Amino acid sequence: MRTRVFMVTALAAGLLCLMLSAAAGSEVRGVTDKEVKLACLVDFSGPGKYAGTPISDAFKDYVAWVNDQGGVSGRKIELIVEDNGILPNTTMNAAKKVILKDGVFAIAFNLGSAGASAILPLCEENKVVMMPHGANKKFFDPGNQWVFVPHTVQYSMAALAVEYVLEKNPKARIGMIYQDDGFGREGLEGAQAAAKFMNSQIVEAAPYKMGTIDFSPQMNAMKEAKVDWIVLWTYLAQSAAIIKQKTKMGWDVNLISNNTTGVPPLFDLVGDEAEGYLLVTPYAPGYMDLPGINRAKEINKKYGNYEKQLGNPKYPDYLYLAGWGYIEAAVEGLRKAGKDLTPESYIKGLESINNYDMGGMGPNITFGPKRHVSSFSSLILKADAKNKRFVIEKPITEPKTPQQ
């Protein structure tokens, strides 16, 4: 009995020594001489699912094109696309996986502002640059050295939307239905700031919990407050539900929404009822003839599936363009950082981007040491239900409301 115990102990000790010796060293995560790893976290399964595929398509096409040109500073880009479910918990799981398991160098896209806030501590701890989509004002005011936003934040878009409405009709009564989290609250802040700036106010604001599709209480409140316009800071399903509710109530109120809801599936869900629906977005619609968009189409033709994607009128084209803007910024940052690539040099590289030409697809990209959010401008689009697409109502403008 004693000898058995002794033998087992010795065996175990031997195994342990073996395992100890397998300890590995470390370099810069996600970077080798030949390769750099980037992650794209989007939603394939949650409330923002309709955005996941087009954004990852854009990433895949662009990365394929860059790698075909020989990569950046001799390094090919390995792209890891991961489902983040848009919610904070699932985003945290996804971020943990890509940083700790896959070992990526930077997260070039994260869908969902709540999730972005949730993974920020993780990114800071592990020195990972993150580019959130639909990001919050706090990312540029006061700002965070690891966070870059290559397009416009919620606050600015909401401000522009309200300014547009009040410019058309200074006496308009504006209500707002917003998602009760970081994303929606920021829209509310922007809307309220713009309203105040134009000497008006948001007369009624009604929040809802993410995932809700029953809006009778909110719409009733709006009707009682006698609003003419409702600003929607929602996702697609909620916008569709609100349009349906509006029809149900027989009420012809005007709607203006944020960029995430302006996609062709909206027409599938509500049909002609979407006529006149407005939205504010940083990117031009895909069917327009602009150099930036044409370039994207060329690359999509070569590396992607053009008929199913940019060539397909039912495709959420400008989500593709949104993703495009992010990966362009991310890769440009890599170019500027050069051969010696570390998290710090990458930050410097990104900060040195100045007026990078997006070819009219959206606002040009400029970063700086104190400027991690590239732009404040957006456009206003209008839904054309008959042709199932969106037309430009007002071109790229910066909101007049002070943004800092």
Place this chain on the structure above:
Amino acid sequence: MGGKFETSYKSDMALFKTLWVKVWLAIFIAFIIVCPYFLSLYQLGILNEISIAVIGALGLNLVVGYTGQISLGHGAFVAIGAYTTALASDHLGLPFVVTLPLSGFMAALLGMIVGVPALRLKGLYLALGTLAFGFIVEYVLFHWDLTKGDMGMAVKRISIAGYEIRSEKEYFYFLFAFAALATLCAKNIVRSKFGRSFIAIRDRDIAAEAMGIPLAKYKVMAFGISSFYAGIAGALLAHYQKWIVPGSFDLSLSIAYIAMIILGGLGTILGSILGAALITGIPHGIVYATDLVKDSYPVLGGLIVDLKMGIFGLIVVLALLFEPQGLAGIYRRAKLYWKTWPFKY
């Protein structure tokens, strides 16, 4: 059962019964100490999640497995622990050594409050009552300005006497120590007067009362202890993730904990540990598996969420249909077989 004949009360009650057990334990401890040196950060992260889950599962098994009270609201108590520590360390500036037990006590307090009405409710009704409680707690946390709802709350790092816990490795040792401590306490509770009273209540509560066990006191205590464990687990989770939202603590968390103790084995300590490890590990295992085949079948990427849920449900159902005693039951049978071989009985 198992072939060991105890001759003294002391040896019957001993925590570590044979020399073998002590040796295995020593090897296990040594293994834990060297773990972080050859496991990847991601794998350490998984183990950390398991440590936290073990604490919660131990608590739940005490009230469900040992006392027979069905609680479908365990997630709510975890939430209370998490938010207590977040609020206490943020608004009141209290250090971790204070907020941790505070979280446990807050959760225990609410647990005992829930335990009182539980005295009147049996089986199904108790289950539904705790379920409703869980929903209401989630609702309150979401809509209260103080807890900031879906905006989420940032939680500070753990700092004890000036030393901050930062890396996965440090968390690993820290959380494991807590899990081990929790296990020890649970084992002690079970072999004490309280544990025996709990088991009597589970088996036949009216008879237990007739024998002189104060039902009210012990039922409420069971809820209190179980919620205390949940609160501690919640506080540790909050400091580990450094960001909490009410949605992390919803019905699916309560169900996950129930699944842990069913799969592991109701009414056993080992079962809580095994169940926690398995239920926490399976989604990660699916991630590993899908990563391996992702390149050949890219479509799998979007299906991971469904697979995780489906496999989870399947395992719960299969475990209940074919092995109601759970993993601990399998382990016991295997041990018995090993010990009494080549005899069948």
Place this chain on the structure above:
Amino acid sequence: MDKVLEILINGLSMGAIYALLALGFVLIFKSTGILNFAQGELSMVGAFICYTFATLLGLPYALAFLIAIFLGGFLGVVIDMLFFRKMVGEPVFSTIMITVGLASILTSASGLIWGHDVYSIKAPFTDKTLVVAGMILSRGALYTVGISILLFIVFVAFFNRSLLGISMRGASEDPHTAGLMGINVKSIHMIAWAIGAAVAVVAGVFMADQSFVRLAMSHTGIKAIAAAILGGIDSIRGAIVGGAIIGVVEGLAANYLSGTIVGGFHFGDVKEVTAFAAMILVLMIRPHGIFGKEKVERV
């Protein structure tokens, strides 16, 4: 006054859906003693099936509806045979957990088959409204309430008058004696599941008309359990009344409580939690519900 009537009718239409779900729930419970936590998921699957036939395959709405009901019932039978035959006699807890596991399986299977998007079914009465006495009512709501009332009358008659209905009640009260009296308890269980699932499908399709078809639909199932508890978990009448009450109370609460702020606490999304608050109240005051019978336990 108009407003209250509008809220009432909309609340009743939601209440009809809860009542249908609760009905199926109570039915299965009465006949087999199993608490089916997957009732909501069954209604979701039913709605998806109807969507497949109506929108994807282009069949007329009524036909797709009937096919979905039939397939739903079939699914109920399959579930009974696969999972619950083995579990006869096992403790309550285990059966509840099996239905919970089943709920996960159904949700994930639906996600795999139909995806996570939001879909709509075009019924002949979708989005059309009727103006009655100055109130704007949706036709969908009226249809829902109307057809539900019809179904309830059928069910009550079935259970009180028909031979099969009475045998089902007998089998649930005392399976052994019923078996001795010549009632085939196994087939009673199967029928109970079939009807329970079919009723869930009807509820699901009505739900889809009021909003959309999507995975999260199943959450309504748990609220329906609250309705069943309110009415008494072993009473058919109770399920119907309970459902109606919860639907109306939800509507009233949502309208009058929504938006009020008390000491930093916002009463939003009241509909999410009203049913559960009601459930807790019922459990505290009268656990066996309005119409249920109290059980006496012997040692």
